[in-house]
Amino acid sequence: MKIDIDSIKKGGQNTLDLNFALDLNTIDYYGDVMNLISPVDVNGKIYVIDDRLYINLSITADMQADCSRCLEPFTYSFKSSVNAEFVHESLSNQNGEEPDEDIIYYRESTVDLDELIKENMIMNIPMKLVCHKGCKGLCSNCGEKIEGHSCDCEIQESKEEYLDPRLAKLKELLEQD
Ligand SMILES: [Zn+2]
Numbered sequence: 001m002k003i004d005i006d007s008i009k010k011g012g013q014n015t016l017d018l019n020f021a022l023d024l025n026t027i028d029y030y031g032d033v034m035n036l037i038s039p040v041d042v043n044g045k046i047y048v049i050d051d052r053l054y055i056n057l058s059i060t061a062d063m064q065a066d067c068s069r070c071l072e073p074f075t076y077s078f079k080s081s082v083n084a085e086f087v088h089e090s091l092s093n094q095n096g097e098e099p100d101e102d103i104i105y106y107r108e109s110t111v112d113l114d115e116l117i118k119e120n121m122i123m124n125i126p127m128k129l130v131c132h133k134g135c136k137g138l139c140s141n142c143g144e145k146i147e148g149h150s151c152d153c154e155i156q157e158s159k160e161e162y163l164d165p166r167l168a169k170l171k172e173l174l175e176q177d
C-alpha cells in the first residue's frame, strides 16, 4: 500500500484511516517460507504533521505452521502492532546529527507501507510456534503424539515438566554410560 501524502494534505486533513488487505501469500522467515492462509489485514491511522508522518497499525493474518512440540500442522493467528515515524528526507541530517534509527525517511511524497509491515511480521513471529499452550508434544520413547493418544510408555505422563524429545534422547544416552 502506497500512501500519497500530498493528497492527504490537499484534502485539508491531517489524519487518514487505513483499512486494507495485503496479499502476501508467503513470508520469508529467516530462510524458511511461511505460507499465509489469509491476506494480511491492516487497520490503523496515519497522522500527518508537516513533513512527518506517524503511523499506528494493527496487523492480523492466519499462517500455516507446524507445532514445534508435536510437529502437527496448525493455523497460527498472527497479531501485532506497528508504530512508526516517517520523515521527509529533506529533514534528515539537518543538524549534522546521525540519522535516527527509529525514523524512516521517505522521498518525494509517497510512503510505502508494505516493507514496514513485512519487517514487522518477521520480527514478531515467535521462533517456536505451539499448536496450543498445553501441547504435550511427542512421547520421548515411541515418538507418538501424547495428547489424544495413549501409548503404553507412560514415561512422560508421570513427569510434571514437559521434556523435549531431543533432550530426552540425550539423557537416555548419558544414562547408558
Ligand atoms: Zn502441538
Ligand SMILES: [Zn+2]
Pocket (backbone or CB within 6 Å): 139, 140, 141, 142, 143, 144, 151, 152, 153, 154
Ligand atoms: Zn510412547
